[in-house]
Amino acid sequence: MGLGAGAIAREEKPASKPYRIDIHHHLFPPSYSSAIVAQGQSSPPAWTPARSIEEMDKSGIALAVVSLSAPNVTFPDAQLNRRLAREVNEYGAQMARDYPGRFGLFAVLPLADVEASLAELEYALDTLKAEGIGLMTSYGAKWLGDGSFAPVWAELNRRKALIYTHPHSPDCCGNLNVGLPPQDIEWATDTTRTIASLLFSGTAARYPDLRWIFSHGGGTTPFLLSRFLYEEKTMKQAREQMPHGLLYELKKFYYDVAQANHPGALDALLRLVPVSQVMFGTDYPFRAGAEVIDGLRAHRFAPQELRAIERNNAVRLMPGLRI
Secondary structure: OOOOOOOOOOOOOOOOOOOOOEEEEOOOOOHHHHHHOOOOOOOOOOOHHHHHHHHHOOOOEEEEEEEEEOOOOOOOOOHHHHHHHHHHHHHHHHHHHHHOOOOEEEEEEEOHHHHHHHHHHHHHHHHHHEEEEEEEEEEOEEEOOHHHHHHHHHHHOOOOEEEEEOOOOOEEEEEEEOOOOOOHHHHHHHHHHHHHHHOOOOOOOOHHOOOOEHHHHHHOOOOOOHHHHHHHHOOOOHHHHHHHHHHHHHHHHHEEEEOOOOOOHHHHHHHOOOOHEOEEEEEEEEOOOOHHHHHHOOOOHHHHHHHHHHHHHHHHHOOOOOO
């Protein structure tokens, strides 16, 4: 039986063995990498399952739940997106079979194509036994609270599914000239946009059995909290869309600490949610596990809190993990 939101699960394995569970770990199957290059995107990293395992072993990571980073399956060709979603999901599921106890899968959906997404989520969850669904924060000019995605949320809510999200550059903001690539500023902002979209559209409250994970400590959400609370207070429609309140919904969400493991990010996040909602993520192959581990250690969590972040919260959310 699942634990309450404020509870911390008991430890299952001795600390001397690899025990961490990485829920922010990317895969780049050959067909997907080839599609990125063919579509004129920047070259993908040199990745293989063996390289993932090598990094996991260095960092005491027992299991990584893999998912796509940007650009994901968001190409102009709808048929290409459908094909790649199936190929990526089958590749990730095969990784889990080839390396027992080392990998899980957040399955990708071609979300802009709702009909294809409904078919793919059924296959991914029922046949491939994926741990959950992995989505981008935005698709073109639509964020996850957009009403066009409602059939997908209804079906995933019926299944009480887990949804992992990763930021992307929306149509509005991929070419901003600020001297940095979009991911350095824009991606954290896009996570916040999609959180706001889910809250203020009423999507989060309308589908209460969905379980959401947001990358990078929730982006800039903790910093903007007072602005969100002000709008909730002053907008009648906002109160109607969140009958239990904005903070109630935010505290239900989960947040990983990939690239959000430094003092400012952790302090802000932990003033918003309890440790039970915080999860270990590395962002491999773009970042190494050592960065996250050092950041968490420097924060001086109590041992049971650290164990919850690094492993037990993931076990509670995904009791079917094959570990």
